[in-house]
Amino acid sequence: MKFAPRNRPTPAGSGVSGPARVERRTRALLRRLQPGDVAVIDHLDLDRGTAQALLDAGVAAVLSASPLMSGRYPNQGPQVLAAAGIPVVDTLGEELFAQAREGSQVSVEGDVVRLAPDAVLSGRVLDEATVRELAEEARVGLTHQLESFTHNSTEFLRREQELLLHGHGVPVPRTRFADRPVVVVVPGRDFLQELREIRGFIREQRPVLVGVDRGAEALREAGLRPDVVVVSADAGDDELPSPRTLKTARDVVLRVDRGSTRAAGERFSRWGVTPLLLESTATTEDAALILADAQDAAVIVGVGMHATLDEFLDRQRAGLASTYLTRLKVGHRLVDATAVRTLYSGRTRPRHLAAVTLAGAVALLAAIGTTPVGQEWADALTDQLSSFYDLIQGMFT
Incomplete structure (x- = not known):
């Protein structure tokens, strides 16, 4: 300066x-x-x-x-x-x-x-x-950063191996996740647009809706009720959903640092919300993924989550190892919302059935027309149409 x-x-x-x-x-x-x-x-x-x-x-x-x-x-x-x-x-x-x-x-x-x-x-x-x-x-200087990241990942895995590898410490919510699709909404880049683009998937598949921090507010503003809200104990009021949104959720999961006391949830108790505690140094977003994976979700659709190298490195330093190792853990279930938009065509709709029925009827008539009986029907129909044409023509002459 x-x-x-x-x-x-x-x-x-x-x-x-x-x-x-x-x-x-x-x-x-x-x-x-x-x-x-x-x-x-x-x-x-x-x-x-x-x-x-x-x-x-x-x-x-x-x-x-x-x-x-x-x-x-x-x-x-x-x-x-x-x-x-x-x-x-x-x-x-x-x-x-x-x-x-x-x-x-x-x-x-x-x-x-x-x-x-x-x-x-x-x-x-x-x-x-x-x-x-x-x-x-x-x-050019990324080599040093990647070396530091490798060390941080080792430390994170050492602290969180019971949680990541065995699911120890993950609370059991009232919401049923097992064998159901789950949509996790994170207030990240383009998350509102992505949420709009998968409305068809949400409407037809009725997945478990998980809102992370202000992502829960986005769900409610879109006319959807979040089933689970995952928030962080150290988040500021501007990063949390409103008490009204928290109360509409069936489960509220509070991520707290390891060794925190029950006092971490007092702010939510004043709002009339009793959260489940998840002790971890993972980010709130990653805590939501770990929760869905531990409850055997069929598939996890991430809204507002992206995994390009630049976006990955753009995260806060403390969250790099958390995001990397969590994605390794839940990678077999996790898909990006942009992929759902591309691959998901929806259930069979009435217009699809009507088109198939019409095509079948045309094929059946064509097949009948090649048989002797079909030819007789065709000749009889032709004669009737010819007589009807002569009758109409005679009425106007």
Whole structure:
């Protein structure tokens, strides 16, 4: 970070401005954002999910004290904002929080940030070209990240082997999963569109509906009742579904860190909800998959889940090993919602039966027409039609 010269020229009309919303923790800031606000955060390596949440909130610009792309790995958050045309300036340093005031007017013009009449900072602009260049550089250094990931996976398996390998510690819900399809909705990229696209599958197959965090809210807003809601004890209020949605579910499963006390569920008890506890360091999304697999689901359809290499590496560091090993465990049951849309054609419908019946009738008449009896019927029908034609013609002559 450096101070920009006070008299530095900027193109007229090239910037944006808005009231500052200041919070180091991006997730905590999301619930306070209004369209047109300038988000002032301190976020190292912005992931896609958080960037999409900022975009959905309607931010005018995003300012960060820390690098939103540090080069450790090709994270995708800045790409989301840059592609949407949102001005993004990072590496503004601690001076950003020393000068920024909640609700004060902030203007962003290129790499120049004006926080007050006498406070002008300069940082790094993350436009589409810069993001692409940084992403390419980050891919070169992936070897170190993959080595670290291998170590983390070993540690995660050591801690969670009883849960992953034997299902020990998985609660038994009232909802029956065995031999039934299960749809797990996670608030990830394009999850609302994917949920709409598999409505036919849900309507016809009547699967168990599992909502993860705000994914349960999306199910209810789509007119569907979540059977099971899986949430995390350390989630903020902005990440949890509403108490009303929790109460509509047959089961609420609370993922808590190992060694947590029963007090972890007190917040839900105040809402009139008694959750089942699942002790694990896995992510909430992975806890939902482990639950469905342990209950012998016939197939698990993931909505909002994606497994490309870039998206996998874009996850929070603590969740990499969890996601990798969980997918190895449930891989024989798990399919992506996009695959269901492509492969599932639905049950036989009345129009299908009508088409088959008509085709059979035509084939039967053609077969009869080749027999002597069929030819006699055809000749008799021809004579009758000829007589009827002569009768009609005589009426008009």
